[in-house]
Amino acid sequence: MKLSALLLIASVATAQSDSVVIGSKKFTESYVLAEIARQACQSAGVRAEHRQGMGGTIILWEALRGGGIDIYPEYTGTIAEEILKQRGATETDIQTALEQQGIGMTKDLGFNNTYALVMRREKAARLGIKSISDLRGHPELKFGLTHEFLDRRDGWRPLSARYGLARTNVVGLEHALGYAGLVSGEIDVKDAYSTDAKIADYDLVVLADDWQFFPQYKAVFLFRKNTSAAAIAALNKLTGTIDETRMMRLNAEAERTKSYIAAAQLYSGESSESGAESLSHKLWRWISRHLELAGASLALAVVVGLPLGVIASRGGATGQTILAVTGIIQTIPSLALLALLVPVPFFGISVRTAIVALFLYSLLPIVRNTASGLQDISRPLRESAVVLGLTAGQRLRRIYLPLASRSILAGIKTSAVINIGTATLAALIGAGGLGEPIISGLNLNDHVTILQGAVPAALLALLVQLAFDFLDRIFIPRGLRIKS
Amino acid sequence: MNPLVQLRGISKHFEKEVAVSNVDLELERAQITVLIGPSGCGKSTILRLIVGLIAADEGNMYFDSAPISSDTITSIRRRVGYVIQDGGLFPHLTANGNVALQARLLDRSGKEVKARIAELCALTRFPENLLDRYPVELSGGQRQRVSLMRALMLSPELLLLDEPFAALDPLVRANLHRDLKEICARLRQTVLLVTHDLAEAAKLGSLIVLMQSGRIIQSGTFDELRDHPATPFVAEFFNAQLGGLQS
Numbered sequence: 001m002k003l004s005a006l007l008l009i010a011s012v013a014t015a016q017s018d019s020v021v022i023g024s025k026k027f028t029e030s031y032v033l034a035e036i037a038r039q040a041c042q043s044a045g046v047r048a049e050h051r052q053g054m055g056g057t058i059i060l061w062e063a064l065r066g067g068g069i070d071i072y073p074e075y076t077g078t079i080a081e082e083i084l085k086q087r088g089a090t091e092t093d094i095q096t097a098l099e100q101q102g103i104g105m106t107k108d109l110g111f112n113n114t115y116a117l118v119m120r121r122e123k124a125a126r127l128g129i130k131s132i133s134d135l136r137g138h139p140e141l142k143f144g145l146t147h148e149f150l151d152r153r154d155g156w157r158p159l160s161a162r163y164g165l166a167r168t169n170v171v172g173l174e175h176a177l178g179y180a181g182l183v184s185g186e187i188d189v190k191d192a193y194s195t196d197a198k199i200a201d202y203d204l205v206v207l208a209d210d211w212q213f214f215p216q217y218k219a220v221f222l223f224r225k226n227t228s229a230a231a232i233a234a235l236n237k238l239t240g241t242i243d244e245t246r247m248m249r250l251n252a253e254a255e256r257t258k259s260y261i262a263a264a265q266l267y268s269g270e271s272s273e274s275g276a277e278s279l280s281h282k283l284w285r286w287i288s289r290h291l292e293l294a295g296a297s298l299a300l301a302v303v304v305g306l307p308l309g310v311i312a313s314r315g316g317a318t319g320q321t322i323l324a325v326t327g328i329i330q331t332i333p334s335l336a337l338l339a340l341l342v343p344v345p346f347f348g349i350s351v352r353t354a355i356v357a358l359f360l361y362s363l364l365p366i367v368r369n370t371a372s373g374l375q376d377i378s379r380p381l382r383e384s385a386v387v388l389g390l391t392a393g394q395r396l397r398r399i400y401l402p403l404a405s406r407s408i409l410a411g412i413k414t415s416a417v418i419n420i421g422t423a424t425l426a427a428l429i430g431a432g433g434l435g436e437p438i439i440s441g442l443n444l445n446d447h448v449t450i451l452q453g454a455v456p457a458a459l460l461a462l463l464v465q466l467a468f469d470f471l472d473r474i475f476i477p478r479g480l481r482i483k484s
Numbered sequence: 485m486n487p488l489v490q491l492r493g494i495s496k497h498f499e500k501e502v503a504v505s506n507v508d509l510e511l512e513r514a515q516i517t518v519l520i521g522p523s524g525c526g527k528s529t530i531l532r533l534i535v536g537l538i539a540a541d542e543g544n545m546y547f548d549s550a551p552i553s554s555d556t557i558t559s560i561r562r563r564v565g566y567v568i569q570d571g572g573l574f575p576h577l578t579a580n581g582n583v584a585l586q587a588r589l590l591d592r593s594g595k596e597v598k599a600r601i602a603e604l605c606a607l608t609r610f611p612e613n614l615l616d617r618y619p620v621e622l623s624g625g626q627r628q629r630v631s632l633m634r635a636l637m638l639s640p641e642l643l644l645l646d647e648p649f650a651a652l653d654p655l656v657r658a659n660l661h662r663d664l665k666e667i668c669a670r671l672r673q674t675v676l677l678v679t680h681d682l683a684e685a686a687k688l689g690s691l692i693v694l695m696q697s698g699r700i701i702q703s704g705t706f707d708e709l710r711d712h713p714a715t716p717f718v719a720e721f722f723n724a725q726l727g728g729l730q731s
Contacts, residue, residue, distance in 0.1 A: 384572030387535050388586050388634075389561035398585070402576045477576035479618035 019047035020231045023060050023069035023430060026053040026439060027175055029113065029195060029219075029247065032254050033073035035264035037221060037235060043268075044234035051430030052260075053439045055335065056148055057082050059429060062343040065101060068350060069430075070227045071235065075113060075217035079105075081154040088215070102225045104232070107239040108218035111195060111247045115149065115214045118192045118204040120182065131208035132163050135189065139166035144173040144187030154215055156191075162213050176442055193217075195244055197252035219247075242267070258446050279452070282437075287456055290433035293351065293426050294419040294460075297358035301415055305363050306408070309370020310396065323371065326364040334361070334425045342429060354426035354433075361422055362415035369411025373404030405476045413468040420461045424453065434460075486549055488513050488642055488674045489534060494543035496529055496698075503529045505698040506543070511642070514672040516665075518689030520679055522721070526698040527678045531644050534676070535564055548641070562586070565635025565643045569650050571627045573619040579630045580615040583637055590638075604633040607667055625656035632664070636671075643668075645677045649684065661687050682725040694718055 020041055024034035034050050041048035051069060054060055061083050063069045080089040084097050098105050117132055124130070127138060135141065149155040150172055160167050173181060173190070179198045181187045192199060194206060219242070221235045242250070246267075254263035308326070312319040332340075337357050347353040377400060385395045401408070427435030434453040441449030473481075487510035496504040504526040511517050519527040532538050534545065536557035545552040547560050566572075573582050580601065587597045605612045610629040619627055628648055635643060649657045665688055668675055679685055685692050686706045693703040702714040710726075713719040 380568055380570060380572045381574065383532075383537055384566070384568070384574070386537060387561055387564070387566040389558055390586075390589060391558075394589055398589070399574055399576075403574070405576075479574075479576045479578065479620065482618060482620055 018045075018228050018230070019049070020070040020227055021049050021051060021068070023051050023054050023063055023072040025057070025060060025072075026055055026428070027193070028197070028251050028254050028260075029193065030073055031260040031440070032250050032263045032267075033109070033219065033221075034071075035260045036238065036267050037071055037073065039264050039268055040234040040238055041231050044230050046228055046231045046234065048231070052436065053427060054430040055338065055428040059339055059342050063429075064103060064222060064224060066343065066345060067224065068342070071221055071223045071231070073219060074222045075219055076108065077114065077154060077215040077217035079220075079222070080215060082152060085153065087153070098222070104223050104225050104227075106221045106223070106235050108220050109238060110219075110240045110242045111244045112216055112218050113193045113195045113244075113247065114209075114217045115154070116192050116194045116209070117189055117207045118182070118199060119189055119207065120185075121203050121205045123188060124205045124207070129207065130205075131210040132159075132165075132213070133210050135207070136164055139168065141169060141188040142186070143170040143189045144178045144181050145170060145191050146175050146178065147172045149191040154213075159213055162211060174442065195247040195251060197248055197255050200248060200252065201255075255446075258449055260440075283452070283456060286432065286434045286436055286453065287460070289351075289431075290420070290423050290435075290457070290460065293354055293358060293423045293431065293433050294416065297355045297423075298362055298412070298416050298419055300355070300359045301362035301366055302412060304359075305366030305411075305415075306370055308363070309367045309408070309411075310374065312367055312371040313374035315375075319371070322367060326367050329360045330364045334422060335428065337361075338425065338429050350429075351426075351431045353429055354423070354431035358419050358422055358426070362419055365411040365414040365418070366408070367411075369407045369414070370404065373407025373411075374400055376407070377403050402477050403480070406472075406480060409468065409472055409475055413465070416464045416468065417461050420457060420464055424457055485513055487511055488548060489676075490546040490549075491530070491533075492544045492546075494530075494533060494540050494545065496526075496533060496538065496540050502698045504533070504540075507698075507700055509693065509700065511674055511676055512691070513674050515690045516668055516673075516675040516677060516688050517691045517693060518677045518679060518685040519693050519695060520682065520685045521695035521701075523680060525695040527695050528646055529698075531566075531646050531676065531678055534642075535561060535566060535644065562590075562638055563641045565632075565638075565640040567628070567631045567635045567643075567645050567648045569647045571619070571631035571648075573627055573631055573634070575619050578616050578618055579610075579622065579626075582619070582630060583615075583633045585634070586637055600637065601633070604636055607636070607670075608633050609663055623656075624652050625660060628652065628660060632667075636667075641674060643673050643675045645675065647678055647680070650679070650681070657684075664688065682722065694721065 022034045022038050022041070024030040031052060034052070038048040038050045054063065057078055060069070060072050064072060076091065076094060079094055079098070080086050084094065086093060086097070089097070095105060119129065129135060129138070145156055156170070159165070171187070173187070178187065178190045179202065182190050182204070183202055192206070198204070199206060221238070223232060223235060250263045250267055253266050254260050257263065308322050312322040334357065337360065338353065341347045341353045341357055347356065381399070381403065385399045390398065423433050424435030424438055426433045427439050434457045437449045437453035441447065441453065489511040491507055491509040494504055494507045507530065509530070519530060521527050529538070533540050534552070536552065536554070547563070550556060552560060577585065583601055583604065584597050587600070601615070602612065604610070605615070608629045610626065610633060614622065614626065619630070622630065631648070649660055652660065661684065667673070677688060689706070691703060692706055692709055694701050694709060696717055702709055702718050709718060710722050713722065
C-alpha cells in the first residue's frame, strides 16, 4: 500500500518535471506563437499549458526568471533594448547575457516583426508621405501610439528625436483600439508590428524606416535552462519555419476565426478544430475561476480588514496610518500593482498573485466602513456598555460590532462588487477568469468575445448585490432594521 | 451605618472650564438624594465621576468605605445601576435581551435570569408580553421602565438616575415618579437622582443638593431650602420654578 503510494507520488513528480508552462503577451502574434509552441510540445509528448495574454514584457520576463512560466515568444530587439538594455547587441551578445541569467534562446523563427509606423493609404498618398522622414513636414498629423511604444527605449522618444518629429499631437491608445481609431480617421499615424494582419485587412501603408532607426525584431522563444530537453528540442524544430508572409497569414487566420488554436493548427497543417472548447464549457471555466478569485480575496479582506477597522476606529497615529495606507493602495493602478507583485518570489505569475492584488484593493471599503460604523455609535450607548461593567472584549462583540453591522456589511458589499469588476484584470497575469475573453477579444477587436466576458461579469456583480441584500437580513440584527 | 458613597474634595476641569469644584457629598443608604441645579452646573459630572466614565483631577471617592480607583471600578460598576435620559438601551437587543445582558455575561443560569426578569416586570409594572419587543417598538415610558429593570437586574446597592424622565410627557412622568418612589421604598434602595425639575425633586427626594457652577450651594430637605435659602441664588432658583405654579 505504502509502496504504491510512493510510486504514485514518484510518477506524478516525473510527470510534472515533464510539463511546461508557456506564456504569451497581450497581442495576437504572441498568442499564436505560444499556441504553436504548445502544440509542438504536446506532439513531442510534453504536457504543455498556455497562459494567455499576460500583459507586457516585464511581467513575462520576470515570470520566466522566477519560474512562473518556462517558455515565451519574444523578439530580439525587445530583448536587447528592454530586457538587457544593451542597444545594438548582436545575437551572440544576447545569448551570453541570457545564459548568465539561466535563460536560453532559440534561433529565430524566420521573420522580422519590427516596429513600424502605419497610415491610411489614401491619406499618405494625398500628403505624399512614403517614409518616416516625410512626416517632418506635417506637424498637424495626429499620432495614436500604444503605451508600450511611448515608453520604450527604442520607441517614440528616441524615434521622434532621431527624425525630428513634433511631439505635440500624441495620444496613448490600446493597440487594437488604435486600429479602429486609424480607420475612422480619429488618428492619422500609429505604431504597428510589421506582421500585423490588420495592415493588409485595412489596406494600410507601412512608412519606410529610411534612417534605419528600428532594430531587428526577430522572433525567438526564450526558455528556462532547466526546461525538459524534449520541449527545447520541439522549440528548436520550429526555428526558420515562419517567414513574414506566413506569419501575417497566421495572424489573419487568428483574427478571422477568433481562435488562436485554429491559427496554430493552420501552421501544423491540421484543419480540424477538434481542440476547440465549447462555449458553455469555457463560460463555466471562466465564471468558476472568476468567483474563486473574487471570493477568496474577499474572504481574506474580511478576515484582515475587520480587525484593522476596529483598530482604526480608535483613531490616533495608528488608526490614521491604517486608513492612509489602505487608501494609498487603492490609488495604485491595478496593472502596476500586478507588475509589482509578479517579480516577488512567492507570487510570480499565479492565481495567488491575482488574489493578493484583489485582496489589497478590497481592504479600503471594509476598513473604512468598519471604522466609521464603530465611530458613529453614540456616546450614551458606549457609556451604557461601560457602566454595565462589560469588559472591552464583551463590549466589542456584544454591542459595538452588532451596532456597526450595517455599515460593515455595506463595506463588504462594496468590496465584493468592485472585486467582481477588478478580477477581470487577473487575466493579464494568466490567472484566468472572465477577463480572459475580454482581453483576447480586445486584441482581436472582436465584440462578441468581449461580451462573452463582460456580460457574465456584469450579471455576477448584480447577483452579488442581491446576495448581500439577503445577507443583510441574517447579519443585521432585527432591532436595527425595523422602523419605529 | 456609614454612608454608601463618600466624595471628599472632588474637582474636575474640562480644558480650562471648571465642571466640579471641591465637592463633598455623602449618599446615605436607603435614601433618595437629589442633585439639582441649572444645566451645566456639574450635577451629571458627579454621576459620571462615581461610575468612572471620567476621572477626577483632585479628591477622593469611596464606595462602601473602599476607595474608588481604576482597579476597583469594574467590580463597583456591577454594584451600581445607571439610567440615563433616553435610557441608553441597545437597539439591537430586545427588551429582554437588554435586561438580561449583564447576568448572561456573568453566566447566571437561564432559569435564574428568567425568574428575576419576571420579578422586575412586576416591580416596574412592565407588561411581560412586551419583553420580546425591540426598543424602537416601545413607547418612551416603556423604554425607561426597561432601562430601570436593566439597572436593577443585579440588585445594585446604588442606583444612579441621570434625568431619566426629562424627555417624557407629563402624564407618563407622573406615573413613573409614583412607581419609582414605591420601588425604592420597597427595595430600601440608595439612589442618586439628577434633575433640573424642582417638582420632581420635591416629590422624590429626601435630601436635596443644590448646585451652581460646579459647587454645592446648599443641601437639606425641600422645606429647609425653600424657607431658609443660603444665598440669593437658592431663593431665585426656587422662585423661578415655583413662581410659575403659584401665578
